[in-house]
Amino acid sequence: MRYMITYDLMETIRNTNQWAGATAQAMASYPIWGMVPHPAFRMMAAWGEVTERSFSRMVAKPDWGIDTVVGSDGRDHLVTVETDLSRAFGDLIRFRVQGRKDKPRRVLLVAPMSGHYATLLRSTVQSLLPDADVWITDWHNARDIPVSEGKFDVEDYTLYLSDFIRHLGPSINVIAVCQPAPLALAATAYLAAEEPSAQPQTLTLIGGPIDPDAARTDVTDFGRRVTMGQLEQFIVQRVGFKYAGVGRMVYPGLLQLASFMSMNAETHSGAFADQIIRVANGNAGDHDKHNKFYDEYLAVMDMTAEFYLSTVERVFKNREIARNEFTVAGRKVDIAAITDVAVKVVEGERDDISAPGQCRAALNLLSGLPDKRKAWHLEPGAGHYGIFAGKAWRNNIRPLVLNFIDANTPATVERKKSA
Structure with missing residues (x-):
């Protein structure tokens, strides 16, 4: 795990999911699909919107927003x-x-x-x-x-x-x-x-x-279960070529986020499923309760x-x-x-x-x-x-x-x- 390739692999997966979400939203939002009365297109666009937003927030530092x-x-x-x-x-x-x-x-x-x-x-x-x-x-x-x-x-x-x-x-x-x-x-x-x-x-x-x-x-x-050797071997990684800290040994934010999400996987998956339905029904807002929480929760740092x-x-x-x-x-x-x-x-x-x-x-x-x-x-x-x-x-x-x-x-x- 102490190699750039594992760090860049995580970033590649994140970037791919962001791209997939944006693509799905764009494709399912073409005006012509309005002639087809099927909810699948609305669900695809909603899935794409939620997915793109979620994965893009993982590498963005939130604004303070205190005006x-x-x-x-x-x-x-x-x-x-x-x-x-x-x-x-x-x-x-x-x-x-x-x-x-x-x-x-x-x-x-x-x-x-x-x-x-x-x-x-x-x-x-x-x-x-x-x-x-x-x-x-x-x-x-x-x-x-x-x-x-x-x-x-x-x-x-x-x-x-x-x-x-x-x-x-x-x-x-x-x-x-x-x-x-x-x-x-x-x-x-x-x-x-x-x-x-x-x-x-x-x-x-x-x-x-x-x-x-x-x-x-x-x-x-x-902290009691794991050894320092295990942490060094399986948790620590080197920053990849995309960032100024290339080569620096870090505990990646994406890895920690995955750990956070797995601890309450059922709760998080339910929250995202509900949000997709709300977006599809036109009931979601840019700063609704879900987005307000996850825009901050998903923004992680190394x-x-x-x-x-x-x-x-x-x-x-x-x-x-x-x-x-x-x-x-x-x-x-x-x-x-x-x-x-x-x-x-x-x-x-x-x-x-x-x-x-x-x-x-x-x-x-x-x-x-x-x-x-x-x-x-x-x-x-x-x-x-x-x-x-x-x-x-x-x-x-x-x-x-x-x-x-x-x-x-x-x-x-x-x-x-x-x-």
């Missing part, structure tokens, strides 16, 4: 996406709200690098923008990064986060969602030891695998092989974060070094990716942090997606996180002391 936000004055303010800090493997981008004064709440969203783009947190960004200035980590697709840029593993990821936090200053409030939670914790501890003045104001960890062994899930079971393998080995298998044995650039990162950054942990009761207990383990590692600076919330009935982008996030978790930020803002703390 305006309502300000405190009740008016719509334009939103522009600006690159605040550019790096080879990821950028720090800001959502600047035009015509609005800077908000006292400043939030850095740390997006997962787990096969999807940062746009997966689009609704999270939208929900925070009315009340905060928002930045986010925009990780690049590894297939587009030349080999000459070097490696990118969990240590590099941690150093990137440290640089981003340092750049934004000590008034920033970090919110890490899912996969980056343990590395955001490590980055904060790294700054606590190396440059205490650059630490963030607060750190919120949402549904992340701080200690994968705290509660079993299919993800942790997979991860560097070293990042994927080091995540499995060091975070899941060796549990270096959970055992407080993580090192960066040869230096031990001591979680106990965090002594004055308020930390909040959020978990979902029905989270089957990072089950309750995995993220809460961070609080036990923070032995140098006073209990009054720690917080934990378990959202009843919420699954993994819901705790950062669903109804549970909008109605319950978001207000709790914002209140936590406000309660640990220096000006607020000082007012409480004086009162």
